[in-house]
Amino acid sequence: MPNEFEFDDMRQQLQVLKNKLDKQEIVNDRLMRSSMKSKMSWIRKYLIIAIFAIPFVMFCLLPMTMAGTVSWWWYGFTFLMITADVVADWYINYIPNDAFLKGNLVETAQRLVHMKELRKRSLIIGFAVLVFWIGWMFFELYGSASSAPSGSDTQGMSIAFMVGAGIGGVIGSILGLCLYFKMQRTNDDILRQIEEITQE
Numbered sequence: 001m002p003n004e005f006e007f008d009d010m011r012q013q014l015q016v017l018k019n020k021l022d023k024q025e026i027v028n029d030r031l032m033r034s035s036m037k038s039k040m041s042w043i044r045k046y047l048i049i050a051i052f053a054i055p056f057v058m059f060c061l062l063p064m065t066m067a068g069t070v071s072w073w074w075y076g077f078t079f080l081m082i083t084a085d086v087v088a089d090w091y092i093n094y095i096p097n098d099a100f101l102k103g104n105l106v107e108t109a110q111r112l113v114h115m116k117e118l119r120k121r122s123l124i125i126g127f128a129v130l131v132f133w134i135g136w137m138f139f140e141l142y143g144s145a146s147s148a149p150s151g152s153d154t155q156g157m158s159i160a161f162m163v164g165a166g167i168g169g170v171i172g173s174i175l176g177l178c179l180y181f182k183m184q185r186t187n188d189d190i191l192r193q194i195e196e197i198t199q200e
Helices: 004-066 072-093 105-147 153-199
Strands: none
Touching: 004 072, 004 153, 072 105, 105 153
8 A cells, every 4th residue: 555655745746747737727828818919919900000091091082172073071071081980990999908918808708799799880880971971972073074164174083083983982892891801700719719718
């Protein structure tokens, strides 16, 4: 039969094994949390790029307004629309790194689910506003083309802007939908990781 010394030795070995397992579990948890943070990082980069894109977009639309083919009212509404969209995107999609690295993952999961729902509502509202914005722009461009003398530069610019806006609207809508679905997939991937950790 094992003596007391052997029992002590077995207890020490078990304690060493337990400590190793605990450390391994901590390492795995940290790796999983870092992975979640990494998956979400591209959305943070997108938000920063969107902020710097506002002046660039407004600068690109300025010639159309300066030429008189669209009104300054439309230009002002465009600035408010883009700014509101970026602010809404930041409010919906921003999540601090500590939520993954140190925070309660159950609460983080609830926040990600809520984020998905807000993102869906934002998409619906955004497309409704976009349809109104494009309709307004085409109305003004068509009016400008119709009132300008046939073959004039103003008429040519108005028609060119309409064609460009139509193509840009289609491409922008496709890119927006691709971005939306990629964000939703990112949330789903992180939610699956959190579920794995919490089940363990």
